[in-house]
Amino acid sequence: METQTNNISKASFLRWMKPILIALKELGGQGKPEDVRRIISRNEHLTEEQLSETRGKNKVNKFENEVAFARSYLVSSGYIDNGVYGIWKLTDQGWSVDMTDELASNIFKQGVPKTIKSNELDYKWIKFYMEFADTLLQFKEKRIELIQKIKEVYEIAEFKLPKLEKNNEIEDIDPFTVFALFNKGITDKNRTKILSAISKIFNIKAEVPVTFDGIPVLNNLKSTFYYFRGERGVNDINNLWNLFYYAIQYSEKFSELDKAELQRCYDKVRKQKGVNWNITMGLYWIRPFIFINLDSINRSFITNVDNMPHYFITIFQDINKGLPDGARYLFMCEHARNALKSGEYKYHSFPELSYYAFISKNNEEILFNENSPDSGVKEISYWIFSPGNNASMWDEFYESGIMALGWDDVKDLREFTSKEEIKNYMKQIYDARYSYKNNALCLWQFAKEIKIGDIIFVKKGISKVIGKGIVTSDYIYDTSRKTYKHVRKVDWQYKGEWEHPDKAVVKTLTNITPYSDYVKKLLSLFEEVSEENQKEIEMVYPSYSKDDFLNEVFMNGVTYDTLVDLLETKYNVILQGPPGTGKTFAAKRIAYSIMGQKDISRVASVQFHQSYSYEDFIQGYRPSKEGFELVNGSFYKFCKDAEEDNERLYFFIIDEINRGNLSKIFGELMMLIEKDKRGQKLKLLYKDEWFTVPKNVRIIGMMNTADRSLAMMDYALRRRFAFFDFEPAFSSDGFRQYLENKNDEKLNRLISVVESLNNVIANDESLGEGFTIGHSYFCTDDEITDKWLNSVVEYELIPLLKEYWFDEPVKVRNWAANLRGSIR
Numbered sequence: 001m002e003t004q005t006n007n008i009s010k011a012s013f014l015r016w017m018k019p020i021l022i023a024l025k026e027l028g029g030q031g032k033p034e035d036v037r038r039i040i041s042r043n044e045h046l047t048e049e050q051l052s053e054t055r056g057k058n059k060v061n062k063f064e065n066e067v068a069f070a071r072s073y074l075v076s077s078g079y080i081d082n083g084v085y086g087i088w089k090l091t092d093q094g095w096s097v098d099m100t101d102e103l104a105s106n107i108f109k110q111g112v113p114k115t116i117k118s119n120e121l122d123y124k125w126i127k128f129y130m131e132f133a134d135t136l137l138q139f140k141e142k143r144i145e146l147i148q149k150i151k152e153v154y155e156i157a158e159f160k161l162p163k164l165e166k167n168n169e170i171e172d173i174d175p176f177t178v179f180a181l182f183n184k185g186i187t188d189k190n191r192t193k194i195l196s197a198i199s200k201i202f203n204i205k206a207e208v209p210v211t212f213d214g215i216p217v218l219n220n221l222k223s224t225f226y227y228f229r230g231e232r233g234v235n236d237i238n239n240l241w242n243l244f245y246y247a248i249q250y251s252e253k254f255s256e257l258d259k260a261e262l263q264r265c266y267d268k269v270r271k272q273k274g275v276n277w278n279i280t281m282g283l284y285w286i287r288p289f290i291f292i293n294l295d296s297i298n299r300s301f302i303t304n305v306d307n308m309p310h311y312f313i314t315i316f317q318d319i320n321k322g323l324p325d326g327a328r329y330l331f332m333c334e335h336a337r338n339a340l341k342s343g344e345y346k347y348h349s350f351p352e353l354s355y356y357a358f359i360s361k362n363n364e365e366i367l368f369n370e371n372s373p374d375s376g377v378k379e380i381s382y383w384i385f386s387p388g389n390n391a392s393m394w395d396e397f398y399e400s401g402i403m404a405l406g407w408d409d410v411k412d413l414r415e416f417t418s419k420e421e422i423k424n425y426m427k428q429i430y431d432a433r434y435s436y437k438n439n440a441l442c443l444w445q446f447a448k449e450i451k452i453g454d455i456i457f458v459k460k461g462i463s464k465v466i467g468k469g470i471v472t473s474d475y476i477y478d479t480s481r482k483t484y485k486h487v488r489k490v491d492w493q494y495k496g497e498w499e500h501p502d503k504a505v506v507k508t509l510t511n512i513t514p515y516s517d518y519v520k521k522l523l524s525l526f527e528e529v530s531e532e533n534q535k536e537i538e539m540v541y542p543s544y545s546k547d548d549f550l551n552e553v554f555m556n557g558v559t560y561d562t563l564v565d566l567l568e569t570k571y572n573v574i575l576q577g578p579p580g581t582g583k584t585f586a587a588k589r590i591a592y593s594i595m596g597q598k599d600i601s602r603v604a605s606v607q608f609h610q611s612y613s614y615e616d617f618i619q620g621y622r623p624s625k626e627g628f629e630l631v632n633g634s635f636y637k638f639c640k641d642a643e644e645d646n647e648r649l650y651f652f653i654i655d656e657i658n659r660g661n662l663s664k665i666f667g668e669l670m671m672l673i674e675k676d677k678r679g680q681k682l683k684l685l686y687k688d689e690w691f692t693v694p695k696n697v698r699i700i701g702m703m704n705t706a707d708r709s710l711a712m713m714d715y716a717l718r719r720r721f722a723f724f725d726f727e728p729a730f731s732s733d734g735f736r737q738y739l740e741n742k743n744d745e746k747l748n749r750l751i752s753v754v755e756s757l758n759n760v761i762a763n764d765e766s767l768g769e770g771f772t773i774g775h776s777y778f779c780t781d782d783e784i785t786d787k788w789l790n791s792v793v794e795y796e797l798i799p800l801l802k803e804y805w806f807d808e809p810v811k812v813r814n815w816a817a818n819l820r821g822s823i824r
Contacts, residue, residue, distance in 0.1 A: 013066035014108055018099040019044055020071055021079065021090070028401055028472045029489045030089030030452060037067055077107045081474070089452065092476055123351060125209035126288055128195065129179070133286035135202050136175045137248060140241050143172055149201050150178065156197040159190070162740050163733070166228045174240035176225045176282035183285060184218045186741060214355030216281040216295040219551040220737050225282065227273040239268045243279075244286065251287040263326035276323055276547065288351050292333050294319065300543065301357035302336075312339055379600065381513045383450065384457045384504060384522075391460035393484060398467065398492050403456060404484035405446055405508065407439065412477040413447035413486060442509045446486060447475040449511070456490055457522050462506065465498045468526055498525040541597040549593040553586050554729035554775065563724055564594060567698050570722040571675045574657060574701040577726030579800075580774025583702045584655060586726070591651035591700065602645075604638045605653040608660030614667045619686050630686055635669075642694045650697050657701035673699060674720045705770030729775045730755050744784040749822040750793070751778060757815055767804060773797065789823040 023039035024031060031039075041051055046063070053062045071088060074080040079094035097103070139146035147170050154161045162181065164170050182194045188211065195208050225240055226232050243265040250258040269275050277294055284293035292298070302316055315335050318324070324332065340348055347353040385403055387394040397403055409429045416422050423440035430436070450471055458467035473489035481487070501521040512518055550557060567573050567590075575583040588605070592598045606617075614620065617635045621628040632640075635652065642650035663670065668682050672693040681690040701721065729735045730751060739748055758772040777796055782788065798816045805811045 013069040014101070014104040016040065016067045016070040017074060017104045017107070020067065020074060020088075021094060021097065021099055024080070024088060024090045025095070028491045029095065030087050030472045033068075033071075033088060036071075036088055037064065040067065073107050087452065089473065124207050125212060125215060126351060127206040128199075128204060128209055129285055130287065131204050131206045132198065132202065133175070133179075133244075133248060135204065136178060137245060139175075140245060146178070147173055150181070153194065153197040153201050156200060157190075157193045159194070160740055160743055162223065163736055164224060166230070171229070172237045174225055174237045175244040176240055176279070176285075177223070179282060179285045180218050180223045180225070180278075183215060183281075184223045185220045188212055214351065214358040216284065216293045216297070216354065218278060218281065220741050222274075222278070222551070223737070225274050225278060232273055236272045236274075239265060239272065243269050243283075247283055247287060247291065251290040259330065263330060266326035266329065270323055270325065279323075280329070284350065284354070288354075289349055290333065290337070292336055292350050293354050294323075294329075294332075296543070296545070296548070298354060298357045302353070312336065315339070379513075381449075381451065381454045381511060382457070382519045382522075383454060384459055384510050384512050386459055386508045388484075391458070391464075391466060394458065394460070394466060397490075398495055401472075401489055401492060402487050403469075403471075403490050404478075404481070404488070405443065405486040406484050407443060408483055408485050410443060410486075413443055413475060414477070416444070416447075419444045438507060442507065443486065445511060446488070446509055450475075450488060457512075459500065459504045460497075462504045463500050465500050465504075465522065465525055466496065467492055468494045468522075494526055501525075541599045543596060544589070544592040544598050545596065546593050549586075549589050552589060553582060554732045554734040555586070556732075560590075560593075563590060566722045566724060567594070567700070569675075571678065571695075571697070572673055572699040572701075572721045574703050574721045574723050575726055576703040576705050576723055576770075578706050578728065578770055578772045578774050579704055580776040581726040581728055582774065582776050583704075583726050585776065587653050587655075587700050587702060591653070591698070594698075595649060595651075602642075602648060602650045603653065604634065604651075605655065606634050607655040608657055608662075608665065610659060610661070612660045612665055614665055614685070617665045618667060618669060619684055621686070636691070639691075639693055639697060642697045643692070646694055646696050648696060650694075652697060652699050654699065654701045656704065658703045669693060670720070726774075727769070728758060728772050730758075732775075735775050738779065742784050746786070746789055746823045747778065747784050750789060750819065753818050753822045754778075754797075757818070760815075761804070771804060773800065786823070793819045793823060 019040045020036060022043065023036045026039055027035060040046075041063075051063055071080060074094070078091055079097055079099075081089050081091045081094075136146070139149075150173070151161060161168065164173060164177065182191045182198070191212060192208060192210050198204060199206075199208050226236050243262070246258055246262040246265050249255075250262045266279070269279060277296070277299075280291065280294040283291035299316075299319055303313055303319060315332055318328070337350070340350070340353065347356060387397045387403065388406075393404070407426070410422070410426060413422070416425070419440045422443050423436045426436040426439060427434075452471055452473065454471045456469050456471060457465055458469075460466045469490040469492035471488055472491050476487040476489070478485050478487045501518070512522075546557075546560060549555075550560060555563075563573070575587060577583055588603060591603050595602060606612075615622075615631075615633065617633045619630065619632050619636055622631045638650065638652055666673070667685060669691075671677050672680060672682060672691075678693055678695040678697075681692045683689070684691050699721075739751065754773055761767050761772050762769045764771075777792055780788065797819055798812075801812050801815055
């Protein structure tokens with residue numbers, strides 16, 4: 001319990017606030033939680049007994065738990081930034097604060113920071129959702145009437161009713177699917193329109209919400225809690241209604257009888273087709289203060305030590321093993337709910353928790369292209385940097401643990417939103433005759449693009465390398481410095497003098513990440529240094545599951561399992577199909593889903609072409625200063641990396657695999673890639689070296705079946721691959737749902753014409769199914785406009801038809817007219 005003396009709180013965890021800040025300063029401003037605790041234990045002379053002391057029936061480590069509590073309050077008060085996964089780092093305020101007992105007490109008394117106090121968040125949705133859940137309960141035995149009311153809702157909202165059954169002949173529906181109608185990937189504006197219609201049809205008194213931050217949503221492609229007629233169990237929908245009923249009953253009375261029935265119903269439902277983590281979302285929708293949502297965003301958030309104290313994390317320690325059963329789920333809800341009510345956490349309820357998980361995820365996605373298969377992955381970049389003219393500032397920078405730029409008359413770089421703004425500002429304060437293009441780029445990259453964990457090489461002139469370090473802070477504008485005020489903190493690992501390979505660029509700061517050979521030459525300068533002195537930032541990659549894959553790719557679970565089994569059975573698979581069927585889109589994602597994370601270090605990609613050779617792929621001679629040198633190719637290096645990490649899978653992706661001369665490219669490795677030859681050794685062509693393709697390497701090729709300029713694949717190589725067909729997915733549930741969400745009549749007409757066109761192409765003796773038009777041509781995150789539709793037809797589809805039927809101009813004209821007519 002907390003006690004107070006002289007108005008200073010004696011909450012036990014407050015004693016760790018100052019030691020945390022001291023430890024982070026010793027670590028250069030940032031560090032992993034375990035490193036922070038190690039330094040604290042050393043500085044505070046903690047005994048083994050103190051470090052191992054536990055409390056509570058779950059035997060939670062007291063020291064780790066209290067340090068986590070203290071850190072969470074330091075985050076909420078702005079002294080520690082939690083923007084980097086797995087890293088605690090000081091803010092500018094954290095560097096300068098003098099943490100006293102009185103200040104620590106005041107931080108605790110302030111509790112949850114102003115920005116997240118529940119009375120300031122818009123939780124109007126909760127009242128509406130709960131009242132609607134109570135209203136829906138009245139239709140448990142009147143489902144035909146409920147279905148009619150839902151149709152009326154969509155008529156009022158002027159939307160097409162989403163597909164809820166085969167041919168949309170709806171005979172039954174469950175209450176969670178009704179909630180999913182407005183809790184999926186649609187705009188807030190459209191959600192509000194649907195809820196306004198629900199309010200009118202169902203006579204809901206609560207105010208219609210207009211903001212939905214923190215409410216979990218389903219993927220549009222999987223927005224029912226049941227499979228369609230003929231594929232679901234006879235009692236599946238009844239079971240969902242019973243779960244819905246007992247969830248509400250339990251939340252009102254908390255009786256042991258209702259709890260037992262709720263658990264029984266939950267365990268029945270969790271085994272049904274169409275039910276997984278989404279059932280926790282559905283329970284959260286109807287009673288958000290009672291049931292915790294365990295969607296992928298929340299699961300990631302609540303199991304991250306950066307977000308939650310240790311005790312809370314232990315409640316969910318088995319969460320990654322799969323959807324918990326009823327007893328375990330209710331245990332999680334009860335214990336997490338009680339923990340949040342204690343007041344020791346930043347979040348006081350499940351809605352606050354979900355809101356913060358949502359905000360955290362949203363902030364991450366601002367930094368990355370969400371549509372990229374690598375979205376969310378934070379790669380290390382490599383930079384070469386000049387510390388002042390002829391390295392004049394190097395000694396000071398090294399001693400201070402910083403890197404810095406001049407241009408001191410330029411204000412805080414965080415105030416600029418583009419390189420152009422910096423350039424114009426420099427023209428105002430300096431000589432306007434100059435462009436400042438390179439200077440503005442340097443300042444922009446220094447403040448906006450360098451990341452914590454990036455590697456900095458330090459140069460002197462163009463011929464010397466004098467140091468190497470790891471960035472440990474975000475950009476700082478340090479007005480206390482007389483000069484070189486634009487600062488980042490760096491853990492300088494090496495200081496010395498090495499000959500620069502070739503000649504360095506003249507610019508002050510250059511991102512050299514794209515030049516992998518150059519980076520390797522620079523890294524090799526430091527290889528002889530003792531391994532004990534080497535430090536490396538461990539990369540934490542975003543998780544990626546089968547469910548994530550199926551949410552993004554128009555493929556069902558059975559087909560996905562077939563593809564995964566094929567890869568494991570054969571080791572080498574070629575994804576083949578017409579253009580626009582999503583082969584490239586799926587390739588990396590299938591690899592990530594099998595690995596369980598977006599580990600870019602274990603995935604490599606190349607594209608074959610007519611000039612690609614064995615020398616590019618395996619090994620060959622390249623011109624150098626001295627004449628020629630033997631250089632290893634992409635597949636050689638990939639296999640060597642995989643060989644050193646043979647307990648984990650590696651994926652090598654080859655785009656346009658049939659464009660290259662495969663026998664020439666693979667050479668003697670044609671035998672080694674075969675599954676039963678993996679691990680066997682052969683002598684390489686250019687070097688007296690035994691080489692093997694490791695058993696943990698999987699090869700995914702992609703082949704466009706419509707490219708008539710390509711020769712047939714070598715049959716010896718073809719035998720070593722399995723072939724998996726990617727077909728146009730116009731008839732898939734996912735694509736049909738996509739069309740319904742776009743709700744554009746012209747797009748629908750265009751798709752109908754393309755489906756008819758595909759039938760003609762498939763039956764054409766000179767073409768066939770391999771030349772049909774894929775669905776990807778019509779997929780976009782942008783709004784469907786006449787301009788966009790016209791662009792697809794005129795500049796993508798019609799040119800393709802001209803190529804297909806180059807000797808049948810009348811057929812091209814007729815189908816071009818059909819396509820143009822569909823979008824008028």
